[in-house]
């Protein structure tokens with residue numbers, strides 16, 4: 001008996017000998033290995049579950065394997081209430097990559113990078129999400145050049161030494177069967193600014209306090225550029241107008257960052273085309289005052305963003321997301337007497353049509369950020385109508401909704417009503433990284449918590465007929 005157990009004991013150093021989660025799930029009726037009756041049990045799922053705390057195959061450390069993966073729903077045979085899965089927990093496949101549910105983490109700057117390098121803050125922050133069941137994690141705006149960072153402590157992917165700390169995070173997230181992407185960005189004229197928690201302290205006392213990070217505050221005033229030489233607001237850096245050489249250099253930097261994203265192992269890339277940063281600045285008549293072939297007409301304003309995204313598409317064969325701001329929230333009509341006054345949903349729809357032709361896989365629909373006097377009617381689901389308008393215009397394109405989606409019912413209703421295909425959550429996941437699990441509880445679905453946290457989620461495991 002002892003020998004038998006010894007013989008079939010899985011050596012943790014030979015982790016590759018453990019079948020993958022997928023393999024195990026695909027062999028429901030596999031026989032017990034010869035002479036090893038006691039080392040495996042048939043779970044209620046009729047899958048082969050080892051009676052050892054098996055390791056994630058191929059992972060660079062020992063992590064207990066989760067069957068099924070964290071955040072996926074159990075079979076309806078075991079939990080009848082799962083027969084009619086909420087939309088939130090239905091997997092979605094984009095360009096051959098399957099996301100286990102439709103709760104996506106919105107990119108969120110952490111202002112915590114060390115000269116653009118991810119640190120253990122990022123590892124803990126992102127790792128916490130990966131162990132709690134979200135379908136995907138989009139890492140924060142990550143600049144393709146140093147001067148494209150929003151704040152001095154923003155993330156970057158402009159040099160090879162930035163790959164390793166990101167790869168470590170990606171590997172951990174993958175070991176927990178979660179997809180992870182990176183948002184590639186350039187802040188344009190909104191670069192070289194103070195992190196919000198620094199600036200906001202001063203702005204509370206004096207609303208005219210500079211947002212700009214001076215050079216003695218680790219900023220790079222004098223090296224900030226946008227489409228035009230006008231500042232975002234009186235408290236922001238004064239940019240210079242970017243040249244043709246700048247644009248070609250930035251395109252090249254995006255492509256180099258794409259190669260680094262490949263090396264880090266990301267599952268998808270999101271291009272940051274929103275929130276008043278470089279790409280959005282080209283699109284919006286508010287920020288783009290150019291008179292050359294990059295300014296003026298809609299076709300001209302879209303020229304650089306579309307050329308850039310097309311090049312990224314050609315270089316990246318995994319899912320490609322693009323985040324846009326669908327409106328500048330400026331006063332008056334978007335178009336007057338045939339002139340586009342600011343960026344809005346009508347131009348957004350035209351842009352998205354072009355992006356669809358380029359072959360993007362998902363449109364992440366946000367708003368605002370370019371106009372410093374913007375008046376946003378902030379409230380639950382306030383940006384969803386824009387996602388809905390895009391979805392209605394391009395039903396075949398996968399659309400993500402974002403913005404004050406804070407309850408499972410809200411998120412589920414957006415998907416059920418067909419207003420979007422998935423949701424991006426930002427601040428709610430900062431408050432509650434367990435959103436997927438609490439949503440499952442509230443919506444009456446049984447999903448897998450991490451093995452290590454199962455005892456905190458026993459309420460989930462109640463079969464209901």
Ligand SMILES: Cc1cc2nc3c(=O)[nH]c(=O)nc-3n(C[C@H](O)[C@H](O)[C@H](O)COP(=O)(O)O)c2cc1C
Nearest residue numbers: 106107108109140141402403404405425426427428
């Ligand atoms: C701390 C913080 C950092 C953010 N950083 C980014 C970012 O890097 N890129 C981006 O596109 N949006 C960023 N956003 C916007 C969020 O992704 C999201 O669109 C916004 O917060 C609205 O969604 P929510 O109501 O679910 O938070 C950030 C938001 C917060 C709160």
